[in-house]
Amino acid sequence: MSALEIREVRKDFGSTRVLKDVSLAIDSGEFLILVGPSGCGKSTLMNAIAGLEPVTSGQILIAGKDVTWQTPAERDIAMVFQSYALYPSMTVRQNIAFGLEMRKVPKREREEAVERVADLLQISHLLDRKPSQLSGGQRQRVAMGRALAREPKIYLFDEPLSNLDAKLRVEMRTEIKKLHQRLGTTIVYVTHDQIEAMTLADSIAVMRDGHILQLGTPDEVYNDPVDMFVAGFMGSPSMNFLTATLEHEAVDYRLRVSTQGEEDVLLPWPQAHETPAMAEYVGRKVVLGLRPEHFSEEDERLGEHAEGTLFSARVTVVEPTGADILLRLPLGEKEVTARVGPKCRVAAGKRLALRIDMGRAVLFDPQTEQRLA
Numbered sequence: 626m627s628a629l630e631i632r633e634v635r636k637d638f639g640s641t642r643v644l645k646d647v648s649l650a651i652d653s654g655e656f657l658i659l660v661g662p663s664g665c666g667k668s669t670l671m672n673a674i675a676g677l678e679p680v681t682s683g684q685i686l687i688a689g690k691d692v693t694w695q696t697p698a699e700r701d702i703a704m705v706f707q708s709y710a711l712y713p714s715m716t717v718r719q720n721i722a723f724g725l726e727m728r729k730v731p732k733r734e735r736e737e738a739v740e741r742v743a744d745l746l747q748i749s750h751l752l753d754r755k756p757s758q759l760s761g762g763q764r765q766r767v768a769m770g771r772a773l774a775r776e777p778k779i780y781l782f783d784e785p786l787s788n789l790d791a792k793l794r795v796e797m798r799t800e801i802k803k804l805h806q807r808l809g810t811t812i813v814y815v816t817h818d819q820i821e822a823m824t825l826a827d828s829i830a831v832m833r834d835g836h837i838l839q840l841g842t843p844d845e846v847y848n849d850p851v852d853m854f855v856a857g858f859m860g861s862p863s864m865n866f867l868t869a870t871l872e873h874e875a876v877d878y879r880l881r882v883s884t885q886g887e888e889d890v891l892l893p894w895p896q897a898h899e900t901p902a903m904a905e906y907v908g909r910k911v912v913l914g915l916r917p918e919h920f921s922e923e924d925e926r927l928g929e930h931a932e933g934t935l936f937s938a939r940v941t942v943v944e945p946t947g948a949d950i951l952l953r954l955p956l957g958e959k960e961v962t963a964r965v966g967p968k969c970r971v972a973a974g975k976r977l978a979l980r981i982d983m984g985r986a987v988l989f990d991p992q993t994e995q996r997l998a
């Protein structure tokens with residue numbers, strides 16, 4: 626039995642359809658992350674799960690029970706909103722304890738819960754303040770504390786860390802991960818942060834325009850995307866998309882990438898990754914998807930043992946990030962981003978030999994944008 630099941634949920638605001646028959650199911654203890662561009666319907670879906678907005682059609686089941694027409698309180702959910710509203714006249718302590726008080730939890734237990742979450746969220750020193758006396762990030766942590774003080778069936782978090790500074794955000798991310806590992810609660814979590822999505826999720830749902838395009842493990846959505854949208858949305862910097870012609874040479878497929886004024890780059894397609902669909906595309910244009918990390922600087926010491934396809938290009942931009950270096954260089958008619966090691970000594974304007982790991986490349990249909998290999 627799923628902890629949460631959404632069956633063909635539709636939500637219209639007037640004549641605008643915001644959720645277009647969304648279905649998904651998650652197991653008890655699963656950490657599901659919802660991602661997608663602004664306005665795609667993430668918060669609307671969260672509000673529907675919480676019971677804050679009635680759905681137009683479809684069903685919502687929690688632990689196998691149809692809750693579609695239940696009130697938020699009946700659903701036993703704790704939620705942190707994107708626009709976290711705290712009770713302005715109450716102190717931080719009272720805000721955190723309020724949900725417990727409503728559920729008639731004894732005073733001692735309430736106090737213990739407040740201490741526990743305040744400690745976790747590093748807000749113990751703020752317990753006697755009012756929300757107006759807090760910074761945005763502090764308020765957000767209080768809103769988080771209010772949810773975490775309870776032990777509901779499901780936690781819903783809508784961008785709970787968006788107002789925190791980079792360092793605190795990373796700390797909180799780790800705390801949430803630990804908390805999930807310890808308590809094994811079911812969590813649905815919205816974020817715009819790629820790293821948050823990849824590190825926290827058991828599964829990721831990529832939404833676009835009221836639909837879920839792909840629901841899979843972080844590894845699946847990142848390495849095995851169903852279409853160009855998912856491929857381009859996950860990962861930063863984004864996947865490079867190149868126009869190439871698919872050719873069949875002897876027994877193997879290869880991709881020809883033409884560049885004006887330069888020799889064509891020929892990229893052999895690994896046999897292990899051939900798909901039946903490719904046969905229809907021979908002689909036609911396809912979209913080749915290569916992530917920045919599929920490129921590496923040629924290492925001459927490896928000699929014949931080096932893997933991947935060699936090519937060289939004149940680097941246009943060098944951007945050191947600290948841990949690695951991002952390069953911009955022409956490949957085909959476009960410029961691509963390549964991620965190389967921090968020791969790469971190339972300067973802008975100089976040629977560099979690179980290898981492409983075709984074993985991780987993906988192909989798409991240029992019209993439908995669906996994956997073909």
Ligand SMILES: Nc1ncnc2c1ncn2[C@@H]1O[C@H](COP(=O)(O)OP(=O)(O)OP(=O)(O)O)[C@@H](O)[C@H]1O
Pocket residue numbers: 638641643661662663664665666667668669670707
């Ligand atoms: N109460 C409402 N009335 C009318 N339209 C609404 C209402 N609430 C949301 N919408 C519209 O529904 C769409 C989805 O909004 P939603 O808040 O779910 O997006 P989101 O994915 O959470 O975006 P963001 O990442 O910016 O938070 C938007 O086009 C929004 O304008």
Ligand SMILES: [Mg+2]
Pocket residue numbers: 667668669707783
């Ligand atoms: Mg939102």
